[in-house]
Amino acid sequence: MTAIPLQSSPALSQAHDGHAANLQRVHALTRAQLAEVETQLLHLPDLQPEALREAVIHIVAAGGKRLRPAITVLVAGLFNRAEDRRVIDLASAVEMLHTATLVHDDLIDGSLMRRGAQTLNAVWTPAATVLTGDYLFAYAANLAARTHNTRVMSIFADTLGVIVAGELQQQFTDFALRPTREDYYRRIYSKTASMFVLATTACGVLCEADEAQLEALRAYGRDLGLAFQIMDDVLDFIGDVREVGKPVGSDLRRGLITLPVICYIETHGKDGLECALQGRCTAETYEAIIARIRHSDAISQAIEEARQLGQRARTALAHFPPSPYREALADLVSYTLARTH
Amino acid sequence: MTAIPLQSSPALSQAHDGHAANLQRVHALTRAQLAEVETQLLHLPDLQPEALREAVIHIVAAGGKRLRPAITVLVAGLFNRAEDRRVIDLASAVEMLHTATLVHDDLIDGSLMRRGAQTLNAVWTPAATVLTGDYLFAYAANLAARTHNTRVMSIFADTLGVIVAGELQQQFTDFALRPTREDYYRRIYSKTASMFVLATTACGVLCEADEAQLEALRAYGRDLGLAFQIMDDVLDFIGDVREVGKPVGSDLRRGLITLPVICYIETHGKDGLECALQGRCTAETYEAIIARIRHSDAISQAIEEARQLGQRARTALAHFPPSPYREALADLVSYTLARTH
Numbered sequence: 001m002t003a004i005p006l007q008s009s010p011a012l013s014q015a016h017d018g019h020a021a022n023l024q025r026v027h028a029l030t031r032a033q034l035a036e037v038e039t040q041l042l043h044l045p046d047l048q049p050e051a052l053r054e055a056v057i058h059i060v061a062a063g064g065k066r067l068r069p070a071i072t073v074l075v076a077g078l079f080n081r082a083e084d085r086r087v088i089d090l091a092s093a094v095e096m097l098h099t100a101t102l103v104h105d106d107l108i109d110g111s112l113m114r115r116g117a118q119t120l121n122a123v124w125t126p127a128a129t130v131l132t133g134d135y136l137f138a139y140a141a142n143l144a145a146r147t148h149n150t151r152v153m154s155i156f157a158d159t160l161g162v163i164v165a166g167e168l169q170q171q172f173t174d175f176a177l178r179p180t181r182e183d184y185y186r187r188i189y190s191k192t193a194s195m196f197v198l199a200t201t202a203c204g205v206l207c208e209a210d211e212a213q214l215e216a217l218r219a220y221g222r223d224l225g226l227a228f229q230i231m232d233d234v235l236d237f238i239g240d241v242r243e244v245g246k247p248v249g250s251d252l253r254r255g256l257i258t259l260p261v262i263c264y265i266e267t268h269g270k271d272g273l274e275c276a277l278q279g280r281c282t283a284e285t286y287e288a289i290i291a292r293i294r295h296s297d298a299i300s301q302a303i304e305e306a307r308q309l310g311q312r313a314r315t316a317l318a319h320f321p322p323s324p325y326r327e328a329l330a331d332l333v334s335y336t337l338a339r340t341h
Numbered sequence: 342m343t344a345i346p347l348q349s350s351p352a353l354s355q356a357h358d359g360h361a362a363n364l365q366r367v368h369a370l371t372r373a374q375l376a377e378v379e380t381q382l383l384h385l386p387d388l389q390p391e392a393l394r395e396a397v398i399h400i401v402a403a404g405g406k407r408l409r410p411a412i413t414v415l416v417a418g419l420f421n422r423a424e425d426r427r428v429i430d431l432a433s434a435v436e437m438l439h440t441a442t443l444v445h446d447d448l449i450d451g452s453l454m455r456r457g458a459q460t461l462n463a464v465w466t467p468a469a470t471v472l473t474g475d476y477l478f479a480y481a482a483n484l485a486a487r488t489h490n491t492r493v494m495s496i497f498a499d500t501l502g503v504i505v506a507g508e509l510q511q512q513f514t515d516f517a518l519r520p521t522r523e524d525y526y527r528r529i530y531s532k533t534a535s536m537f538v539l540a541t542t543a544c545g546v547l548c549e550a551d552e553a554q555l556e557a558l559r560a561y562g563r564d565l566g567l568a569f570q571i572m573d574d575v576l577d578f579i580g581d582v583r584e585v586g587k588p589v590g591s592d593l594r595r596g597l598i599t600l601p602v603i604c605y606i607e608t609h610g611k612d613g614l615e616c617a618l619q620g621r622c623t624a625e626t627y628e629a630i631i632a633r634i635r636h637s638d639a640i641s642q643a644i645e646e647a648r649q650l651g652q653r654a655r656t657a658l659a660h661f662p663p664s665p666y667r668e669a670l671a672d673l674v675s676y677t678l679a680r681t682h
Binding site for chain 2: 048049052125128131134135138139146153154158167171
């Protein structure tokens with residue numbers, strides 16, 4: 001499998017969408033809180049043995065850009081509550097829940113690498129991986145309980161339910177149904193957007209948002225989350241392997257039908273893609289199909305869909321008065337649409 | 342592997358301990374609430390596909406005697422709160438958490454049978470089993486959140502943490518340390534007694550027990566739970582295979598060192614047991630070792646240890662005024678010590 005690095009994609013640069021895609025404002029407004037989140041995430045009480053603890057700390061520390069806890073902190077800022085201790089606890093709980101689901105996902109998918117590093121199940125036993133994921137769920141629940149807010153706890157439990165029910169459904173969805181938009185959007189809502197909705201709405205509840213504000217936070221979280229996952233799926237086709245950390249087209253190779261494939265089929269039909277839709281091509285055929293999709297208009301169509309969702313997310317922010325926090329939440333939309341890894 | 346059914350064990354009948362070991366009073370005081378618990382347990386919102394849902398309903402329905410939720414209801418009765426809706430929610434949450442841990446346990450142990458029925462992992466994929474366990478965790482958290490009590494939620498999260506950390510530790514404990522009492526008691530506390538402590542103390546919190554009462558509830562739950570697990574481990578050696586639902590000595594065969602083995606070694610030494618302590622005997626040697634332990638004084642020694650713990654659990658109940666609920670909680674101790682499956 002030769003991955004073709006694509007240094008500069010014209011399609012992707014469209015995604016800059018006229019907005020400066022930097023996170024300077026986000027960093028400035030969340031730095032102090034995210035440092036505290038980081039401390040809590042790495043605390044991992046009573047996790048033994050030491051070698052497993054180190055492996056889990058490595059996974060947690062490699063956890064990327066802390067987008068979800070940053071969203072929680074910024075939402076709190078909309079309500080002048082960014083300094084609230086319980087916001088740190090909630091932000092930590094959200095990120096810990098996210099990490100726990102990744103640990104079980106990697107086991108379920110048999111993934112050996114994530115973000116360029118070995119997964120737990122690549123190094124440890126399946127038993128240790130199941131239990132480590134459970135441990136992280138328990139710790140996430142413990143962090144969420146520190147908010148002392150029962151509605152937050154309910155949203156938290158319900159979100160885990162949505163994520164897991166979605167994954168179960170995906171496990172048993174007929175191959176024939178997978179290349180539908182309905183299946184795709186349902187799946188990426190439960191897999192990704194639901195956690196963004198948790199990050200926004202649970203914080204809204206904590207900050208005593210009214211129902212109209214909660215609805216705006218839900219819309220922002222959902223649309224940003226959907227756009228985020230679409231861009232992830234686009235990057236799986238066009239990203240630089242050194243940045244994305246996995247071979248180009250890895251989703252399709254493991255039978256996962258994403259929006260670029262669906263857009264491609266809508267315009268060009270299924271001809272020649274049959275084996276990929278069944279998850280059973282030869283390596284050469286996968287290469288050819290992936291190259292065809294990545295150089296087609298399906299990529300820019302998928303990006304346009306993400307862009308429209310991003311625009312809806314920005315519109316939802318109009319429910320809140322102007323503030324640096326609101327601007328930073330808008331920056332996250334631009335960043336999501338412009339990211340290259 | 343031929344399991345030798347043992348219809349009547351003299352050691353086990355000692356365990357009757359002079360008390361009538363029937364659950365009539367427990368049933369009378371908890372029947373209405375446990376019917377509601379059962380309805381909640383079988384509700385399983387959004388679990389798909391239908392065949393998996395049916396399999397999970399089968400597992401939940403086959404969940405035995407509902408000892409843990411019965412304890413919760415009886416504890417509520419000590420505070421005249423047995424009719425409280427939130428007690429039903431808590432009792433359901435406790436049993437659902439118990440069921441979730443069993444699903445992951447069976448996957449981790451590779452168990453194909455539980456309570457005489459096939460486990461999920463025997464019939465479904467490991468992926469479906471991991472996700473189903475996660476789904477049940479989420480549902481348990483959802484049920485716990487319905488108590489609208491943040492301290493209950495904390496105890497709940499902490500209990501899951503204790504259970505999982507204990508299982509992780511067990512996965513990585515050196516074989517050399519496993520035949521120690523310290524390792525054994527730590528393991529059965531986290532595996533079993535912690536859930537009994539959850540059933541008693543979370544209910545105490547819900548019923549606004551004072552700290553001395555909570556301490557008594559904790560002691561009752563812990564000592565009953567430890568006694569319960571010891572009797573389970575004794576029954577693994579001496580129980581009727583048709584009642585216990587697994588071959589005699591199954592724990593030892595899979596490398597699990599329990600109290601009867603520890604008692605045997607204390608009196609008779611390790612000679613001849615080396616391969617069992619390493620988890621690597623031939624089938625014939627396992628048969629011989631299990632027969633030797635099951636006909637030794639180690640069985641009655643282990644039962645005596647359970648009996649003393651049961652006595653301590655009864656003593657803890659003295660912190661509460663006499664009532665049918667208190668008597669029923671004492672009945673559970675007698676039942677635990679006298680059970681044959």
